[in-house]
Amino acid sequence: MIEVRIRKVTPxxxxxxxxxxxxxxPAAEAASQEAFQQRIAAFPEYFLVAEIxxxxxxxxxxxxxxSSVIYDELFANTQHHxxxxxxxxxxxxxVIPEYRNQGIAAQLMKHFIQEAKIAGKKSIILTCKAKLIHYYASFGYVNDGVSKSTHGGAEWFDMTLVL
Ligand SMILES: CC(C)(COP(=O)(O)OP(=O)(O)OC[C@H]1O[C@@H](n2cnc3c(N)ncnc32)[C@H](O)[C@@H]1OP(=O)(O)O)[C@@H](O)C(=O)NCCC(=O)NCCS
Structure with missing residues (x-):
């Protein structure tokens, strides 16, 4: 089994x-390098990377x-943090395609959930496409229905994990 190291992001x-x-x-949904630069500066404790x-x-x-749901400005502006x-x-x-289906995203998610629990957060919210609802449900997330988000022109579902 490959050894995966999960750690906090660095600049x-x-x-x-x-x-x-x-x-x-896809380009319409991908966050830009500038957006990541701001996110790494604003919330490094909620930014975990997997390294092999x-x-x-x-x-x-x-x-x-x-907020109890994700709204589009949250993605764009770290002032909303x-x-x-x-x-x-x-x-x-x-997770890059060559390393998928080996549980690496699951390890990232489990560490993220742990960080949020330790910090005393009430829940974790996310939006996802229909095809991934079952995947997030496997961690305990509950589907709250279609999101108001129109991020990248796609349809998204709100999901919540109560901690
Ligand atoms: C979604 C994504 C992050 C999943 O990454 P991943 O590392 O492949 O995820 P996991 O390995 O934890 O789980 C993927 C599947 O592999 C299965 N799996 C996990 N470990 C496994 C193993 N050791 N052997 C075989 N299958 C395994 C999981 O059960 C899951 O199956 P499912 O789709 O039937 O539920 C990745 O496909 C991705 O980056 N996609 C593009 C971006 C995206 O859509 N991100 C999510 C929206 S924000």
């Missing part, structure tokens, strides 16, 4: 994180909010 991970995002998401043999292969990131807010959010979960 030097920026280029690779943006590269992975561009591989994992010193190479980044995936990551998870999201801000903290008092409320460090003492009640809910953690997941903006994105990425």
């Amino acid at each position: 030097t991970d920026l280029n690779r994180v943006a590269e992975i995002e561009a591989i994992c998401f 043999n010193d190479t980044l292969v995936g990551f998870i990131n999201g801000c903290v909010t008092n 409320v460090p003492n807010g009640v809910n953690a959010s997941v903006f994105g979960l990425d």
